Amino acid sequence: MSGRRSLGVKAVVVFVGLLMVASPVAAASGAAVKIGEANERYFFAPTTAFVNVGGTVTWTNGTDALHTVTSDTGSELNSPTIAAAKTFTHTFATTGTFAYHCTIHPYAVGKVVVLAAGATLPATDTSPVAGTSTGDGSIGLVIVVLAGLAGAGLVLRRLRQNA
Ligand SMILES: [Cu+2]
Numbered sequence: 336m337s338g339r340r341s342l343g344v345k346a347v348v349v350f351v352g353l354l355m356v357a358s359p360v361a362a363a364s365g366a367a368v369k370i371g372e373a374n375e376r377y378f379f380a381p382t383t384a385f386v387n388v389g390g391t392v393t394w395t396n397g398t399d400a401l402h403t404v405t406s407d408t409g410s411e412l413n414s415p416t417i418a419a420a421k422t423f424t425h426t427f428a429t430t431g432t433f434a435y436h437c438t439i440h441p442y443a444v445g446k447v448v449v450l451a452a453g454a455t456l457p458a459t460d461t462s463p464v465a466g467t468s469t470g471d472g473s474i475g476l477v478i479v480v481l482a483g484l485a486g487a488g489l490v491l492r493r494l495r496q497n498a
């Protein structure tokens with residue numbers, strides 16, 4: 336078996352593995368904000384969501400209480416009451432920073448930063464909210480990385496058996 340060909344196959348395997356690792360981080364044309372509860376306090380997570388202009392943000396009520404997504408000033412965000420397990424979606428047509436709160440729990444605040452089309456979005460703010468764990472996301476990433484490595488290992492083993 337030609338060593339050059341084997342190298343090429345390995346390069347493809349590594350490339351596919353990298354794609355699998357990178358894909359969860361790739362920016363979609365929207366952002367998701369969870370309405371959560373910790374120590375009987377409600378919060379928006381991430382507190383700051385980033386989208387490009389024309390992007391959509393979806394808020395999901397992960398609590399059993401009612402909430403709203405309401406602009407601090409202006410009227411960009413003016414949701415109806417969001418029931419448990421329901422979502423509210425808003426598409427941002429202009430750039431800017433849009434601060435909001437829940438009218439029922441005014442201490443629960445967040446903001447959406449809308450950047451120009453094509454602008455690179457900063458990494459999502461994952462600073463922990465008091466009393467909550469942010470472990471879920473990193474565990475998911477670790478699983479994807481391990482799956483990618485396991486897949487690459489299987490392919491390499493098979494290549495060696497065929498060689
Ligand atoms: Cu609320």
